[in-house]
Amino acid sequence: MRSYLSTTIILYLFLLLGCDNTNKRQLELALQTAGNNRQQLEKVIQHYKGDKQKEEAARFLIQNMLGKYYLEGDKIDKFHQFIDSAYQIEQEEYDQQTINNTYRANNKYQHNYAKQQADLQRINANFLITQIDAAFQVWQKPWNKHLSFDEFCEWILPYRVGNELPEIWREEYYNAFSGLLTDSILTARNACISINNELIKLPIHVFTDFPKPADIKPSSLIHIKFGLCGDYTNLAIYAMRSVGIPVTTGSIPHWGHSNNSHAFNLLYGEDGNYYDFAGGEHHPGDHLKRFDGIPKVYQKTFSVQQNSLVMTNTSKEELPAFFKNPFMKDITEHFPAIHPQTVSVPLTIKNTHNKYAYLCVFDPQGWFPVDWGKISDKKVTFNHIGSDIIYQVNSYKDNSMQPLSSPFIVDSTGKVTLFECRREKEDLYLERKYREPKHLEAIPPAFVGGKFQGSDYADFRIAEDLYTFTEAPSFKYTAIDVNPKKSYKYYRYQSSPNLRGNMAELEFYDTNSQEILKGEIIGTDNTSIYNPHATKYNVFDGDPLTFFHTRDSMSWAGLALSKPAHINKIRYIIRNDDNGIRKNNTYELFYIDESGAWASAGKQTAEQDELLIYKQIPQGTLYWLRNYTRGKEERIFTYENGKQVWW
Template sequence: MKGVILILLCMLVASCRMRPVSSGLEETLSQAGSNRDELFRVLAHYEKEGDSLKLRAAQFLLENMAGKAYATGRVVDEYCAFMDSVFRTGHKSEEELPSIYEQYEKQARYLKEEPVLALDARTLTADYLIRNIDEAFAVWDRPWNRHLSFNEFCEWILPYRVSGEVPEEWRTLYRERFEPLLQSDTIRTARQACTVINNELIKYSICIPEKSVLPVTLPPHLLMNIKFGLCGDYANLAMFAMRAAGIPVGIEIVPYWGRGNGRHTFNVVYDSDSTFHDFSGAEQNPDEHLIRFRHEMPKVYRQTFGKQPSSLAMQCGNEDVPDFFKNPCLEDVTGNYPFIEARDITVPVEGHSDRKFAYLCVYHPTQWIPVAWGRRQGDSVRFQNVCPNIVYHPALYADGKLQLTSHPFLLDTLGCVNVLAPQTDTVNCVLSTLYKDAPKLIKLLPTFVGGKIQGANRPDFSDAVTYYTFTEQPTFKYTTVDCRNTKPCKYLRYLSSDRGTGNMADVEFYAEGSDVPLKGKVIGHYKPSLQFFDSGAEAMFDGDPTTFFHTADTLSWGGLELEKPAAVSRIRFIIRSENNGIRKGSEYELFYMDRDKWVSLGNQVATEDDRLEYKGVPKNALFRWIDHTKDNSKRIFIIENKKEVWY
């Protein structure tokens, strides 16, 4: 059968008076089935017109079409119709998304159906491809893309798709919307043109949830009205808007963070001086985005349309490789970003001598994820452009799964590989946290200075007694304040500073000799938060450190009206945090990494907040927690000077 197909291909190619079919075109046509005639009609069209450049462009698309596909079916159609209805309404906040997702799941009829995977080669029509090629050529030779060679034009402007979206006629829709913004004679470079259009996209709503309700790439017409979406959705939006106007823009990927959970997708513009500048569609302009993640990224890859000879998929032969690296359209571009200070390193690997390639993995709470690959040289492997300040674990891939080898290591900024091999020497450690706090919360700490905790006997606090004033930035741990010789007060409150908007999680007032917090009617004076709808003053007195008081104004306050006055002898509070501290009554288990496995140091139930002591902890090891009470695990850490350092 294969021989018959090859004979047919040669006959068809000869009919178009073209050179012998390429291996890429052969692969595409082998997937096309009854759609082969449509694909050859594209070639015949430009052969007949005598346009050799467009004929070469058509060849590029067809030679790289194999394997490209999109999800379709009733479940996808239903989901897109729902998202369209949501996007056509007003702004959406992250807090609204759970109810939106719940609404979809309740009304969806086909949610449990599997999407149908449709191959481009089997479904795209000649008319669709011809229009795409003609429209792409129509926007070439603009001031911002005259630096592109033909091969660069094919990669940066020509492709009919940007991701796994359902194919649509998107170029005219987006060009008519965005190209009029580029009429100024002062716009000469790709970076300038990119900035102009991205400034328009920045006017869009931007709300990025942790996940979508259905993992389907949104089609172009939906993105025109986007109200919320994953980072990849906004990157796709920028691609459609800019490529439709002939701006050479691409998509780049961080396969997984090196010091946090999740992956990232963003944009890059290929400027007129042949330099590359990262940006975030609808969020940040060129050179303003990636630098804030410079200590988080292990590797950066560009998603291309054409197959990349340098990709692992094009070099691995018959050797099985991890799923991420099976994509032949990946280009390692980590070296394009000098601020990352990437290093070339050589590390040992052991076992499976038949494996030609090895991998560097970063930590995920349930597994190690490969983010870099290298070709083995005996029992070692050299990895190029690896980002520092991240813990890695070498691995091989055999029998369809990753197999960790050697010890994990921390790559420092000097390029030194600091192996984390547990020693026989041990120490006793008092540990207090389960993970680091988010940078966005650290920025709030200065706003507490000037805030007060007070008591009074008048409801307007005109006779206020101040128990505690925030004279310095607080910590994210529980803080206890002793109050002596205080008079009985009926009203108690937390008053934020002239820069603060609440952000207090819990406040507990205790009377002399009592271990039970005082109770009363919740009172307050504040403008309710526009961002956090359920963050009124009640949140400070519910005993739950995950909820918090948040307001739309400063000098806001929330408190208690007691049934009768009481003298406060002690106050305990905790500010808004990630609730990453050890919690009294919760059960924890500490592990350290010994080569390829986690070894338990035992379970303990915390007897107090923010403190848990472990004895016999090995030096120079990599650690992680499991919180058995909440059934979760977050990140890894090392211990330096008996303190946790998180990665």
């Protein structure tokens, strides 16, 4: 889920500040925006008269409260009630499907409007004074002595990390984590590892689609049992800042090889470098190296970034939502492992009167901007962009992206390769709409040793092996010919000693009628706590996305027929992501044409599983296959040597 700051206050800020972007002017604007709450904010500044640093800290917080808000309403109240209740449950594993369904079913307010409450107009003096005093109490520790006052204000002082309800959280977190830091800890990294080791003991259950309307408040998050990546990121920030460790949020606005964004933690070290980590999971420097396809890395800041696009846009040019946010800082150059490159791209597609152009990566919802640059002499330069990713340069007009270049890729040496639509055509043989699932890559090899069997006995105490897996199967529907010695009443798949089920669909074909046999579903019942809905019934439900998964290896699923039958074919598909071609599903192929826009090659209804053929399609360009029947995962690909190559 992506959420963007409402731009009303930020644009108002820009107009009032004009060219004089001084802290004094920004503070005055904040106080004006506070309205009836101005007296509370001025009370904080007055409270610290005579203490120069704390007074400046108060000014820093107040002047940068512009644009910060939290949400209120029945929808939010019910969400927090549900989270607090769910986090009280103690169990070995948490069932995402049941939790999500329970929340949706019981929150009748989930579609209600949630009201934004501006921090400037609601936060009182006592709240800010308590936060400031607690932050100063943990400054000048061995692990944060390297921070300047300005760095302290950015990395330790902030009272919030997202749009959570404002709470006095530092004391509770300090009491929970300060005892972990000993006198022998002298560096930010070692202090961070000490706290993170404790967070690692917490359950890490990242839910992929939890319907979260707002950030979880700190008093709830300390009891976390499950959440999104951003929730674990926020938890680590509260824990670290409560004891004075300089940690904030890092973000990848959009992956270059998949369709999501990503939040993680950043530690600011003594050497002035940023160290990426995942709170409760990976230590500093160990997180981002797991990923490829990183186009840009940003630091989430509390302070307004004066050089951000929204703050430097002196024209009336419309900006994409992502770049209306002044609270982010481009730090990609600090991550050499992603081989950041600087490229100048000629704008060859069409003329534009725009001042800015945007570096975009693909998303099924439209090209997503991850960087911006000024147009000069019909070209634009982008600094420090991730390599081996397909980009396109676009302008922004009428609330949409307009292509200015052909798609291109830049490699780790800085070489740029364009993908241009050619007149030559070829037939495309398509097997998928998305790359093969990396998160399931360990499953096919573990199938070796699994088998299909027939038996006269329901417990298969005596059975004939009809087929044994001697090599890893694919993620496709696969048919195999078999020739049992006789007719059997019971047929099954049994997993190998290295696997706990993981069959998605199974069909046994009658030799005489060539129809799929039906019968009572039998097999292993002790489902896995990690997939409690993955029962033996899923193997025969006709849905290739469902599967069975048990607690034990050599588990099995099969059929008890009403009478013995002879089979000559077995058709199956192992646990998969259901992104292959599916019979009777409706597809549409798109390609980037000479104008840089997506052009349709037409719709088709697949006549068979795992293969879709498009005749005489332009070569050399970029392609995108959509499925209008089911699923939402789709990615761009090129077509090379008769194969889809995914990006």
